[in-house]
Amino acid sequence: MQVFREWGRALEELLFPPELPCGLCRERPALDVGACRICLDALNIRWEKGAAGSYPYFSLFPYQGFGRDLIHEMKFQGRIEIAAALGVLLGTACREEPDLARVHLLVPVPLAPRRMAERGFNQAAVLADNIRGVWKRPVCSQIVRVRETKPQSGLSLKERKRNLRRAFALLPGTSLKNRCCLIIDDVITSGQTFAALARLVEHYGGRPMGLFAARTEKWGLEEVAEEL
Numbered sequence: 273m274q275v276f277r278e279w280g281r282a283l284e285e286l287l288f289p290p291e292l293p294c295g296l297c298r299e300r301p302a303l304d305v306g307a308c309r310i311c312l313d314a315l316n317i318r319w320e321k322g323a324a325g326s327y328p329y330f331s332l333f334p335y336q337g338f339g340r341d342l343i344h345e346m347k348f349q350g351r352i353e354i355a356a357a358l359g360v361l362l363g364t365a366c367r368e369e370p371d372l373a374r375v376h377l378l379v380p381v382p383l384a385p386r387r388m389a390e391r392g393f394n395q396a397a398v399l400a401d402n403i404r405g406v407w408k409r410p411v412c413s414q415i416v417r418v419r420e421t422k423p424q425s426g427l428s429l430k431e432r433k434r435n436l437r438r439a440f441a442l443l444p445g446t447s448l449k450n451r452c453c454l455i456i457d458d459v460i461t462s463g464q465t466f467a468a469l470a471r472l473v474e475h476y477g478g479r480p481m482g483l484f485a486a487r488t489e490k491w492g493l494e495e496v497a498e499e500l
């Protein structure tokens with residue numbers, strides 16, 4: 273009888289799949305992009321193309337209001353499921369963007385080991401893994417942080433550049449030659465971290481582009497939160 277009950281349950285789940293909760297609020301049922309309509313509206317999604325110097329990048333929503341609160345919760349309250357949900361949204365947007373069709377590799381911005389230990393996960397790596405889930409591109413984890421850097425927040429533009437000098441390296445045995453590499457992180461503020469990684473990719477013959485969940489609309493030190 274037990275077997276029949278299990279079959280019954282399996283059949284029921286097949287016919288009436290349980291509604292998954294929204295990955296952002298965990299309250300309302302999710303649409304097929306993994307978040308609910310109310311959260312999507314509150315994020316104020318506007319897919320935009322920008323550039324840091326000569327390096328193009330895309331971003332999904334402004335770093336303010338609900339979107340900013342979510343990113344704070346993700347980082348400082350360890351809510352990894354927010355990074356997963358944002359990754360699905362980003363992957364869905366990437367699939368629709370013709371300029372990204374030539375991307376070969378997803379390159380999450382590596383997190384400093386000390387911050388990794390504090391947070392328990394690298395939000396950029398979680399974003400990349402979930403982007404890969406909906407937009408089939410391999411993740412390159414061969415770019416690493418080789419030098420502990422100070423948090424970028426509170427530094428001037430010049431200090432930010434200096435802070436990032438020789439911060440990243442490519443592990444031996446990896447070729448980026450002629451590969452279009454999409455550098456991924458949760459927020460772009462001054463763009464210095466992105467530019468430092470983009471220079472590294474270029475140095476090894478790759479073609480860098482960027483992808484960020486959120487962007488600061490106007491860069492000023494007082495409103496820069498954390499380019500960690």
Ligand SMILES: [Zn+2]
Binds near residue numbers: 297300
């Ligand atoms: Zn929601």
